Amino acid sequence: MVIKAKHQRLVLLIGALVVLLGAGLLAAWALRNQASYFYVPSEMTTNPPERGRAVRLGGMVEKGSLKTLPDGVTIAFVVEDGKARVPVTFRGIVPSLFVEGSGVVAEGRLGEGGLFMADNLLAKHDENYVPREMQDMTDAQAKNVVAETE
């Protein structure tokens, strides 16, 4: 069936718009569920995300808290922001600038007993690249990061 000349353009236009609108609505719905939110330790302790939901945790690696577990590839440390502390475990190769007392953003999820399980760690790479969340930490935190990593 060849559609009538008058209607063809309209039909195609409406079809395309419906699909694109549908894609937009789906995207909006999916983003609300899938976007991973950023937390600092005090937010994570007072108002924790659902268990298992992908989030990011940013703060300072507490001095003296970094330990390597006996398997040699899992590390445990504490992220703090001066008000609260969150224990974190991570299995993998740590970024080279990840050290005690410096800033870190951990991607992962909250598990049993308030333990944060990180899949990925972002540390400060160099003077030009700072994880975006670290730029927006409170002044005191920012001063710490600057003092410790420069």
Place this chain on the structure above:
Amino acid sequence: MTAEIGLAALWLAAGLAVLQLLAGSLALTRRGEALGGAVRPAAVVQGVLSLVAFLCLIYVFAVTDLSVKLVALNSHSMKPLVFKIAGTWGNHEGSMLLWVTVMGMAGGFVALIERRLPERTILATLAGQAFVSLGFYAFLLIASNPFERLSPAPREGNGLNPLLQDLGLAFHPPTLYLGYVGLSVAFSFAIGALVTREVGPAFARAMRPWVLAAWIFLTVGITAGSYWAYYELGWGGWWFWDPVENASLMPWLAATALLHSVSVLASRDALRAWTVMLGVVAFSMSMIGTFLVRSGILTSVHAFAVDPERGSFILALLAINIGGALILFALRAATVTEGERFALISREGALVFNNVMLSAILGIVLFGTLYPLLAEAMGAKVSVGPPYFNPMSALFAFPMLLVLAVGPMLRWRRDKFVRVGKALVLPGMLVVAAGLGLLIWGGVALLPFLGLVFAVGLALASLLPLKGRSLRRTPLAVWGMVTAHFGIAVALFGMSCESAFTVERLVAAKVGDVTEVGPWAIKLDAIEPVAGPNWTALEARLLVRYGADGKVVRLTPQSRSFWAPPQQTSESALLTRWNGQLYAVLGGEAAGETGEGRWQVRLWWKPFVPMIWLGGLLVAFGGVLALMGRVASDLRRTIARGRVADRQESRALLKERA
């Protein structure tokens, strides 16, 4: 001195762009027609001058002239020459200069060779090209002068980010830029055709080689970028949905859609307004991509320094160019008369479906990339990653792939599924067999499962358009289409295998320990210090063996420390076999009481992963074949037309004599 020559060339080029814009626009009015003659020469000279400016910048980088601020900030005298040269475009100013250079040269090229369209359309096109270029010249000269001097000159430069000191970098950004900016020609053609009301098959034929060429460069650029991220970052992944990757994917999606709609317009004179719209959208995506990358507004491994002033400048350019084009489109769309009609089930119908699906994927990627900005405006900090992008883009990609298997066999105008149904029985059976096989194998997640099944079916279906043709007489353009579609199937197979069958091991190994990953046995033989021109490293010597009786091969992943600027990177080591890749990364020494003498080694066995990039290259190669075919047939047509004209002339002469 060289820097001053470069700067002068840049100013002159900008001046010529003004001339090109004014003369081109005035020539469209009745009074200014005489000015038309100036436009083509202006475009050609502008292209040459921008090239001169860029060569000057390459020269100051090559000799490390530290009195130029850009060199001092981004280079270092101890760097190998190839990285000094590649460093020219490894920074903000240099890459923007590369952008205007490519744009100027593309404009010059159009002015030099394009003779098929009415002269008025070409003038409008070149004026449009000049308008867009001018914005970027202004941006360079006002907000980011690459030739700025430093006084006094420092003793030594800051160096280049070690992550970027890689051969991949030497070719990756220029390739992408050729693609981005190639789309600017499509954009200008769309503007030119709208202004002079020449939207039709002739316009589509003139625009098609440019779209094809830009699309080839984008495809190669994305493929190379993905491979670069894969081996250079040492994370084992090949696509991170990083904003910068998305910035290159979005123009590609738009260009792919444009490529298909432009051929409908060229051969069937349908989809007129839609093609013009896509021409505008494709280059808009290039500019949005540049804005995202250059403003540093989003978190990214690629982000250089964050600079709000530059961000707002590019944002303003973006608003003027895209807004202007959309207003022009709105004003003129009504005058673009409707093209030829077609049935829903027809080649056109399938291509429309493909276009809509590509646009939907484009919307999803764009939305996901910008969402963190929107959320931040409302006070929430979020990041969007694979859990959003993968399923959402798959939702529209799979229906598109389904139609991709059928579409090329449908006839133009109208057709019946029954006719092509028979040909699809074999691919259909293959799909069912592959599906059952995978189900019995078990443990494959939904998306890779679908991917594998579709890849098998599509690989066969993509070859079907060759059925019943004499292979020798098949036009190059058809070979191109078949190759590109087959490449999609190959890449899809690689991606699905990677996510379905990858095996990973992370161990802390003592020297002498043997680790197994998949079919491989890997022995940590030694850890040794090594040194390069501007780095030192720890190198692991791994002896790896495939299967019980394979040959022993040595792999040497490194953990490198650069000293200018000080930074550590891990150099992964790869071993490629026909059926996959072994990927090894060396971490640090395992710390703690139990850690001494143990080294962190991360290993992946990734079956068939090279197919991802092989497929990408096949897609690009298909584009090259199609481009060669188109250009050759255009040439033939031009020559034939010339002959006819000659013959008529001589006949006229003969008559006169008689």
